[in-house]
Amino acid sequence: xxxxxxxxxxxxxxxxxxxxxxxxxxxxxxxxxxxxxxxxxxxxxxxxxxxxxxxxxxxxxxxxxxxxxxxxxxxxxxxxxxxxxxxxxxxxxxxxxxxxxxxxxxxxxxxxxxxxxxxxxxxxxxxxxxxxxxxxxxxxxxxxxxxxxxxxxxxxxxxxxxxxxxxxxxxxxxxxxxxxxxxxxxxxxxxxxxxxxxxxxxxxxxxxxxxxxxxxxxxxxxxxxxxxxxxxxxxxxxxxxxxxxxxxxxxxxxxxxxxxxxxxxxxxxxxxxxxxxxxxxxxxxxxxxxxxxxxxxxxxxxxxxxxxxxxxxxxxxxxxxxxxxxxxxx
Ligand SMILES: *Cc1c(COP(=O)(O)O)cnc(C)c1O
Numbered sequence: 065x066x067x068x069x070x071x072x073x074x075x076x077x078x079x080x081x082x083x084x085x086x087x088x089x090x091x092x093x094x095x096x097x098x099x100x101x102x103x104x105x106x107x108x109x110x111x112x113x114x115x116x117x118x119x120x121x122x123x124x125x126x127x128x129x130x131x132x133x134x135x136x137x138x139x140x141x142x143x144x145x146x147x148x149x150x151x152x153x154x155x156x157x158x159x160x161x162x163x164x165x166x167x168x169x170x171x172x173x174x175x176x177x178x179x180x181x182x183x184x185x186x187x188x189x190x191x192x193x194x195x196x197x198x199x200x201x202x203x204x205x206x207x208x209x210x211x212x213x214x215x216x217x218x219x220x221x222x223x224x225x226x227x228x229x230x231x232x233x234x235x236x237x238x239x240x241x242x243x244x245x246x247x248x249x250x251x252x253x254x255x256x257x258x259x260x261x262x263x264x265x266x267x268x269x270x271x272x273x274x275x276x277x278x279x280x281x282x283x284x285x286x287x288x289x290x291x292x293x294x295x296x297x298x299x300x301x302x303x304x305x306x307x308x309x310x311x312x313x314x315x316x317x318x319x320x321x322x323x324x325x326x327x328x329x330x331x332x333x334x335x336x337x338x339x340x341x342x343x344x345x346x347x348x349x350x351x352x353x354x355x356x357x358x359x360x361x362x363x364x365x366x367x368x369x370x371x372x373x374x375x376x377x378x379x380x381x382x383x384x385x386x387x388x389x390x391x392x393x394x
Contacts, residue, residue, distance in 0.1 A: 070257030073222035115370030121148035123220030138206035140193040145211040150181035163193040212246030225254025236362025239349035242266030243297040245308030252315035267348040270321040293344035343373035
C-alpha cells in the first residue's frame, strides 16, 4: 500500500533545508500549570507565509523534474496552500498560477499576487476555479499540486514532526490539526517512526469534520462544508483519497472535535496568555486542552499551525464578542 515513511520525511528535510524556517518551541507557563504537565507550543504559525503549508509546498516544488519545473504549477487554493505554493515557486524561479473565483476578497488576492503568483479570476465559485485549473493542466501542461493527498506534500509536512521530536524527545502526546490530513499523516509518520509510544491525537472543528466522519464510516465520505472559525480546516478529504485517509486511520490514536466557542477560547488564550496571534485552525490544540477533551499525560506538544486570520475578526474574538456566522469563512 502507498504510504509516506520516516525515510521519505528525512529526505524531504534535506530537500527543503534553507527554504523554510526551523520554528521554535516554547513552554506555556499557564497551560503547564493548569494541567500539571509540561505543555510545549510549537510556534509554526511564525513560519514564512504564516503556516506550515510552506513545508509541503517547498518539498513538492523541489521534487519536480526539470521538465515539470519549466511547465510551472497551478492550484485553486486562495488560503495557506496557495500562499505557500506562490512563495515556493518564486524561490525556485518557476511560474505559479493560482485560480480563484470573483468572490475571493481583495486582500487574499493581493497577498497571493504579492507573493509573485499569476492570478486567474474565473466564475463565481470554487468549482469554477477548479475547472480552470483542470483546463490549464490539459491545455497548457501546468502541474497541479494538491493541498494534502500527495506524497511530497505529506513528507514535507512531516518535517514538522522531526523538529518536534528533536525539540521534545520525551513528548508523550502531540496534538495536531486535522483537515485533509496531510499535516497529521506526515507528523504522525515522523513521530511514530521515531518514538512509537508517543500518542498523536488529531483535532478538528465539529462543524464539517470530514476526516473524522470518514474514519467513523471506514471509508472517505462527503460532509457538508459549514462556516467555522477554523476556516483552514474546512473542505472534504476527496472520495478518491489515496494516502491521507489510510495514514490517519493507521497512525492517529484519537480524533477530538471542538465547538466554535471552544475554538474562540483557544484564540483568546493564545493572545492573552501566550501573546501569540493565531488563526482558528492554529488554536485548536490549545482549545482541546482548555476544553478538557484530551487527557494530558507527560510532556505535551501543541502545534500552532497558522496565523492568517482577518485582524478585524481577531479583534472581536479577543474582546469576547462571538462573531456572526457570516463573518466566518466557509
Ligand atoms: C491546511 C491547514 C491545516 C490542516 O492541514 P491538513 O493537511 O489539510 O489536515 C491546519 N492548520 C492550518 C493553519 C492550515 O492552513
